[in-house]
Amino acid sequence: MNKGVLFVISAPSGCGKGSVLSLVTETNSNIHYSVSATTRKPREGEVNGVNYHFIKKEDFEALIQGGNMLEYAEYCGNYYGTPARPVKDMLNSGKHVMLEIEVQGAMKVKEKCPDAALIFVVPPSLDELKRRLLKRGTETEEVIAQRLAQAENEMRAAKEYDYIIVNENLETAAEDLKTVIRAEELRNRGCI
Amino acid sequence: MNKGVLFVISAPSGCGKGSVLSLVTETNSNIHYSVSATTRKPREGEVNGVNYHFIKKEDFEALIQGGNMLEYAEYCGNYYGTPARPVKDMLNSGKHVMLEIEVQGAMKVKEKCPDAALIFVVPPSLDELKRRLLKRGTETEEVIAQRLAQAENEMRAAKEYDYIIVNENLETAAEDLKTVIRAEELRNRGCI
Numbered sequence: 515m516n517k518g519v520l521f522v523i524s525a526p527s528g529c530g531k532g533s534v535l536s537l538v539t540e541t542n543s544n545i546h547y548s549v550s551a552t553t554r555k556p557r558e559g560e561v562n563g564v565n566y567h568f569i570k571k572e573d574f575e576a577l578i579q580g581g582n583m584l585e586y587a588e589y590c591g592n593y594y595g596t597p598a599r600p601v602k603d604m605l606n607s608g609k610h611v612m613l614e615i616e617v618q619g620a621m622k623v624k625e626k627c628p629d630a631a632l633i634f635v636v637p638p639s640l641d642e643l644k645r646r647l648l649k650r651g652t653e654t655e656e657v658i659a660q661r662l663a664q665a666e667n668e669m670r671a672a673k674e675y676d677y678i679i680v681n682e683n684l685e686t687a688a689e690d691l692k693t694v695i696r697a698e699e700l701r702n703r704g705c706i
Numbered sequence: 707m708n709k710g711v712l713f714v715i716s717a718p719s720g721c722g723k724g725s726v727l728s729l730v731t732e733t734n735s736n737i738h739y740s741v742s743a744t745t746r747k748p749r750e751g752e753v754n755g756v757n758y759h760f761i762k763k764e765d766f767e768a769l770i771q772g773g774n775m776l777e778y779a780e781y782c783g784n785y786y787g788t789p790a791r792p793v794k795d796m797l798n799s800g801k802h803v804m805l806e807i808e809v810q811g812a813m814k815v816k817e818k819c820p821d822a823a824l825i826f827v828v829p830p831s832l833d834e835l836k837r838r839l840l841k842r843g844t845e846t847e848e849v850i851a852q853r854l855a856q857a858e859n860e861m862r863a864a865k866e867y868d869y870i871i872v873n874e875n876l877e878t879a880a881e882d883l884k885t886v887i888r889a890e891e892l893r894n895r896g897c898i
Contacts, residue, residue, distance in 0.1 A: 634894070677892045690892055697889030700869045700882055702826075 518544075518610040519698045520601065520627055522620045523691075525635035526665030528647045530681045534635060535614060537688035538695070545610045545695070548601060551577075554592035567597075585615065585622035595619070610695065617671040624674070631698045633691065634675035638682045640666060710736075710802040711890045712793065712819055714812045715883075717827035718857030720839045722873045726827060727806060729880035730887070737802045737887070740793060743769075746784035759789075777807065777814035787811070802887065809863040816866070823890045825883065826867035830874045832858060 525531035539547050551567040553574050562568050574593045577583050586595025596613055604611050613623065623630050637643040643665055647658045672678055677694050681687040717723035731737050743759040745766050754760045766785045769775050778787025788805055796803050805815065815822050829835035835857055839850045864870055869886050873879040 673894065675894050677889070678894050679892060690888075693885050693888045694892060696882075696885045697869070700871060700886060702865065702867050702870050 516608060516699075517703075518546075518605040518608050519695070519701075520605060520611050520613070520623070520630040521545075521633060521695065521698070522613045522615060522623050522630055523633045523635065524615060524617055524620050524668070524671075524675070525681075526637070526643065526668045527661050528643050528650070528665070529635045529637050530646075530684060530687070531614070531635045533684055534679070534681060534687045534691055535612065537684065538691045539612060542692070542695070544608075545612050546604045548596060548604075548611050548613045550594055550615065551597055552592060552594045554590075554594075566594075584613075584626060585619035587616075587618055596623075617668055617674075621671075621674060629703055631677065631694065631701075632675040633677045633679060633694060634672040635679050635681050635687065636669060636672060637665075638680055640669075708800060708891075709895075710738075710797040710800050711887070711893075712797060712803050712805070712815070712822040713737075713825060713887065713890070714805045714807060714815050714822055715825045715827065716807060716809055716812050716860070716863075716867070717873075718829070718835065718860045719853050720835050720842070720857070721827045721829050722838075722876060722879070723806065723827045725876055726871070726873060726879045726883055727804065729876065730883045731804060734884070734887070736800075737804050738796045740788060740796075740803050740805045742786055742807070743789055744784060744786045746782075746786075758786075776805075776818060777811035779808075779810055788815075809860050809866075813863075813866060821895055823869065823886065823893075824867040825869045825871060825886060826864040827871050827873050827879065828861060828864060829857075830872055832861075 523531060523535065539545050549563060549567055551569050551574065553569060553571045556562065556568050560566065571593065577597055578586060582598050584596040584598040584601055586593055596615065601611050620632055624632055637646065640662060644658070644662055647653065647661055653661070679687050679690045715723060715727065731739050741755060741759055743761050743766065745761060745763045748754065748760050752758065763785070769789055770778060774790050776788040776790040776793055778785055788807065793803050812824055816824055829838065832854060836850070836854055839845065839853055845853070871879050871882045
């Protein structure tokens, strides 16, 4: 049996990556969406194992020390990361794994797993991203300005990714993601 | 405008590569099928510019000496190869170029153009290939044995290719080829 493919997907906030992913993973049972682990407390409505695996700081640190985190980062005093074991088990069982993580984590995964396929979702333009963030109406102008500056920054990292999907239209972007997944199944990983 | 992608497709004889290619290139006007040049005489029914560009030996050698052949080989005293200029022009105009060439040539292209996407079409098995060659009924048993030995040899080269398409079913193989072409359009070539 062929091993699954490790996919990593990143995008600046507001690019609609979550919606694209839902459309694709919900219709393809061969893709396992990897839920990250974190040491931060669950927010209202967040479910353990769905939004995050909420784990204790000492458990997270034990995973780090044992070399058992595929990638992790500390943010505002909390850890966020991907334990390696479930990812490996899933790939060995022939399932693909989709990691939805930010740029720093993605670069770490690429370093450890050069065979991983890295996908970056971008908005049609920064102007369009601004329009989308304003339309949400959930953030202050200051936060939106920060988001945009961060997006511009993150988009520079796009050059390190294997694929770039422009999310102009949700259905087209989802088709593009499906295409990348199928093409990576056809990609020669030296197993022939 | 984005540059086109250079595709190289190879397959052991009898794998149905030609039929797969026809299904794909005939429905995608953005792919230019590159016709090879040769110094051998046209056979009956062969049309200049369709089957080959039939050119003079001195013209072919001038192209070689000028460094203007993307790849070439000598076979039974005749040259076969791909002049670089039309391929470059086509790619610069934004069209994809499809080179249908054998393994040696493909390796030379990969060396000169690391961004090229190399696709290898394989039969479901060597047994199936044998059945297909016998079914054609156009070759003697000896020629079929040679073809099979050559196929086995060529399939070892498959490990150098970027994609492997198993031609079990013509329509599925054509869909796979279309998927690879679209995915390569999404592939990041550092132009962002």
